[in-house]
Amino acid sequence: GQQLNQSPQSMFIQEGEDVSMNCTSSSIFNTWLWYKQDPGEGPVLLIALYKAGELTSNGRLTAQFGITRKDSFLNISASIPSDVGIYFCAGQMMDSSYKLIFGSGTRLLVRP
Amino acid sequence: DAGVTQSPTHLIKTRGQQVTLRCSPKSGHDTVSWYQQALGQGPQFIFQYYEEEERQRGNFPDRFSGHQFPNYSSELNVNALLLGDSALYLCASSLELAGTQETQYFGPGTRLLVL
Numbered sequence: 001g002q003q004l005n006q007s008p009q010s011m012f013i014q015e016g017e018d019v020s021m022n023c024t025s026s027s028i029f030n031t032w033l034w035y036k037q038d039p040g041e042g043p044v045l046l047i048a049l050y051k052a053g054e055l056t057s058n059g060r061l062t063a064q065f066g067i068t069r070k071d072s073f074l075n076i077s078a079s080i081p082s083d084v085g086i087y088f089c090a091g092q093m094m095d096s097s098y099k100l101i102f103g104s105g106t107r108l109l110v111r112p
Numbered sequence: 113d114a115g116v117t118q119s120p121t122h123l124i125k126t127r128g129q130q131v132t133l134r135c136s137p138k139s140g141h142d143t144v145s146w147y148q149q150a151l152g153q154g155p156q157f158i159f160q161y162y163e164e165e166e167r168q169r170g171n172f173p174d175r176f177s178g179h180q181f182p183n184y185s186s187e188l189n190v191n192a193l194l195l196g197d198s199a200l201y202l203c204a205s206s207l208e209l210a211g212t213q214e215t216q217y218f219g220p221g222t223r224l225l226v227l
Contacts, residue, residue: 006154033215033216035218040220040221040223041220041221042116042202042218042219042220042221043155043202043218044218045215045216045217045218048215088154088155090154092213097168098143098145098160098162098167098168098213099145099157099160099168099170100145100147100155100157100204100216101157102154102155102156103154104153104154105153105154
């Protein structure tokens with residue numbers, strides 16, 4: 001099925017470092033969402049973006065809706081061990097589609 | 113505030129059998145979507161139910177069917193199970209507000225293993 005291009009696939013960083021991941025698509029989206037998923041659990045919503053250019057923060061997390069509507073990034077500042085997990089971007093297209101299209105995920109590992 | 117709940121948490125079936133998964137939406141939500149997540153991949157949209165009707169469907173065969181009840185809860189049915197149906201099945205709920213679908217919130221999922 002159709003998916004977003006999410007990168008990097010995985011990251012192994014030192015505690016305290018900043019992290020950046022992004023998603024791109026050839027299609028235009030009207031909503032971008034970022035979720036975190038822990039093993040054996042469902043995705044948990046981190047940040048929702050609804051307008052092109054929008055920059056939103058949630059604690060140490062910051063995400064932006066790309067101006068072209070075809071991309072989004074998520075930054076995590078000063079990473080801590082509990083940031084470990086898989087981060088997914090998801091988007092809704094501008095054709096009044098109700099479904100979310102997901103990226104393939106970024107696996108984050110944090111070294112204490 | 114009750115979140116999205118799903119049952120059962122785990123299920124083992126054999127090829128050819130049928131399975132029913134259940135979902136209760138987050139309190140105040142009226143729309144339910146189902147997703148299939150294979151190991152190591154992002155969730156794939158199966159279908160969405162609103163006002164007790166399927167209003168959008170992803171690229172899944174007719175073996176996958178569903179239902180939404182008047183209390184907004186939903187069931188996902190899969191017939192003639194195949195080994196490839198083994199996956200985590202996620203339910204997500206949202207609220208339809210003024211013709212716009214609000215953000216989808218996910219349940220913990222049901223892990224289905226087909227032997």
